[in-house]
Amino acid sequence: MLVQIKEKFYTPDEYRELEETAEFRNEYRDGKIVQMSGGSINHSRIIRNLSRVLGNLLEEQPYELFHNDLRLWIPRYRRGTYPDVMVIEGEPVFTEGDAVMRSSIPCSSWKCFLSLPKILIERISFGFIDLSLNSVNMC
Template identity: 55%
Template sequence: MVVQTAPRLYSIEEYLTLEESAEYRSEYRNGEIVPMTGGSINHNQIMINLIIALGLALRQQDYLVYTSDLRLWIPRYREYTYPDVLIIKDEPIFQEGRTDTVINPSLIFEILSKSTSSRDRGDKFTYYRSIPEFQEYILIDQYQFHIEQFSKTSEGNWLFKESDDEDGVLTLASANCQIPHRQIYERVKFENEPE
């Protein structure tokens, strides 16, 4: 008979203390500390492409673009996470007592991997929707041309669009910004996955 022990639960204060001296980042999920997986070369290339494109497209607007080094606190679900790319309209609002953790993203981009796609599409999207300022969610596949876009309407509903079009353009609904798909996937090499 195998006896499973419950995972140790940590307080928010314990997590933040551990995270400050950790060699790698971890998410906090309502008491559990979950190490983050490393990114692939495609993941990194897409993130770089996004940062460059968004930074240039939004430089004359009231939006700030941040990478996965900035932590996000989602109080309703007691979750700390590190979105791949997040955009904040106007100025960041920090969690009380912190200068490294924000609470007000307008747009979030996640680059999907086999190990994260279910969570990014499921729980994370549910959690992100609890943020009042959150308006748009973009999921980018790193293995093929495929972009999913969720945009919040003025009535509070979410519209879904997706595209596999290499010549398509991602038009952000909540910011005056268009990025060609080829720019997002520039220098990304798709390889056949082993069977």
């Protein structure tokens, strides 16, 4: 006899709460929580080098570069993720629950999502190509 297990769906607020105490980073994909895979040394090198070059290009510009420590919220797709590199223009805009906050309001990166990036970079491996192609037009 085949038993079907009902998949649990979470709200963004439930995800935020779980993420505060999680041992690993997780992505939020329209109600599903998916554990992120660990990085490799080569992945780290690629992101470091890319960030260095991009950071130098953005000097004295109204842009700010962020690494994978901040979550990005993509409302159109109800997706929360930690991209490798994000570039924003001007002051950071955060969301917590349904509230939108400017950077002058304290916000833990584990609790809030950064929104509205100008550039989003995610280094993927060949095993995730289908996922990336479905996500190309997320912002």
